[in-house]
Amino acid sequence: MTSAERLAEIVDALESVGLRCLVMGGHAVRYYGFERTTIDFDLHLGADGWDDLPSRLTQLSLTAGVELTEGNTWRPGAFRRFLIGRLPDGREEWLEFWRFNHLLAPFPELYSRRETGEYGGRKLSFLSLPDLIRSKETDREVDWQDIERLEEFLDARLFAAAMSDAANRTNALSSVRSRRGFERLLAEGWIRDAPLAASAIAAVSSPIPWAYLRPFVADAGAPPQEFRLEPLVEQKLRTVAGGSLAHISVVEIVRLQYKRLRKAADAADKQAIRAAQNS
Amino acid sequence: MVLTSDLESDPVCRLLLSGEAQTVAEAEKMYLELALPEAIALLASGLSDEELGNHPLMVMYRTHGSRGWEDSIR
Numbered sequence: 001m002t003s004a005e006r007l008a009e010i011v012d013a014l015e016s017v018g019l020r021c022l023v024m025g026g027h028a029v030r031y032y033g034f035e036r037t038t039i040d041f042d043l044h045l046g047a048d049g050w051d052d053l054p055s056r057l058t059q060l061s062l063t064a065g066v067e068l069t070e071g072n073t074w075r076p077g078a079f080r081r082f083l084i085g086r087l088p089d090g091r092e093e094w095l096e097f098w099r100f101n102h103l104l105a106p107f108p109e110l111y112s113r114r115e116t117g118e119y120g121g122r123k124l125s126f127l128s129l130p131d132l133i134r135s136k137e138t139d140r141e142v143d144w145q146d147i148e149r150l151e152e153f154l155d156a157r158l159f160a161a162a163m164s165d166a167a168n169r170t171n172a173l174s175s176v177r178s179r180r181g182f183e184r185l186l187a188e189g190w191i192r193d194a195p196l197a198a199s200a201i202a203a204v205s206s207p208i209p210w211a212y213l214r215p216f217v218a219d220a221g222a223p224p225q226e227f228r229l230e231p232l233v234e235q236k237l238r239t240v241a242g243g244s245l246a247h248i249s250v251v252e253i254v255r256l257q258y259k260r261l262r263k264a265a266d267a268a269d270k271q272a273i274r275a276a277q278n279s
Numbered sequence: 280m281v282l283t284s285d286l287e288s289d290p291v292c293r294l295l296l297s298g299e300a301q302t303v304a305e306a307e308k309m310y311l312e313l314a315l316p317e318a319i320a321l322l323a324s325g326l327s328d329e330e331l332g333n334h335p336l337m338v339m340y341r342t343h344g345s346r347g348w349e350d351s352i353r
Contacts, residue, residue, distance in 0.1 A: 152346070178346075179344065233322060245328075245331075248332075
């Protein structure tokens with residue numbers, strides 16, 4: 001049995017005891033197209049069933065004959081993990097559940113944005129691609145390696161949607177985060193369409209698309225409020241030739257600053273939890 | 280040719296020699312973090328776009344940044 005089939009079996013079993021879930025983590029990354037190994041089963045649950053999770057899990061056929069062991073968690077109330085057996089190679093098999101993830105919206109909102117697709121031989125529900133990217137903006141470098149690829153996939157999807165319907169072009173521009181996505185939009189000529197670029201930059205929620213678009217918009221507002229750019233960076237983005245190597249370099253500086261800020265926020269959140277637990 | 284002459288002055292080599300980084304890629308990533316103030320100062324240095332884009336530090340930011348399309352498939 002492949003790990004994808006095992007996941008499908010697990011989700012089937014969870015649904016059989018009334019647990020609705022969304023797949024996140026490494027399997028969701030694989031579903032969206034980045035083929036990498038994972039042995040973790042990361043799921044986001046609704047609030048229902050959280051308190052009696054151990055008793056529901058013991059009803060599952062896939063844990064029959066195995067003593068269910070709950071592992072330690074340093075986010076009590078938000079994250080739980082259970083040892084459900086061992087893999088053929090002897091490694092432990094863990095099921096990990098989020099009820100509330102500090103980087104994400106509440107479950108009902110995530111569920112309303114879910115993507116359903118074939119995986120491991122059945123239809124499963126996954127975090128939407130933008131939500132998955134957000135869930136990976138942690139202080140762990142390995143998550144940012146996933147983000148690099150996921151951003152390319154998201155940009156490719158948004159580009160395809162914009163190719164089939166011009167009404168989607170603003171969204172493709174205002175969301176662009178990968179260099180490949182940017183180069184595709186540039187080659188298509190959409191970024192040099194001043195009214196389109198202006199409407200897109202007004203809709204951005206991240207400093208990265210803002211940095212990609214800024215040189216093409218004569219009179220843009222400030223970058224998204226949450227992320228203040230260095231004045232020298234902002235000033236350079238006003239004057240640099242759009243699409244030049246210098247422009248791409250400045251975008252990469254903005255990307256590094258964004259990553260640093262997100263990592264620091266996640267680390268601070270973990271630190272606050274640890275401090276509260278130790279006090 | 281003496282390969283060791285510039286090792287001490289090269290910040291990436293220093294990170295490797297000190298054991299702070301295990302690989303060249305890791306050392307370069309660490310260096311790019313440390314060099315952000317220098318990179319931002321470069322933006323105001325009066326370099327032309329072409330000079331700025333070809334500056335070794337900026338080349339390194341792009342190399343470690345988001346991938347572009349290969350020239351052959353553009």
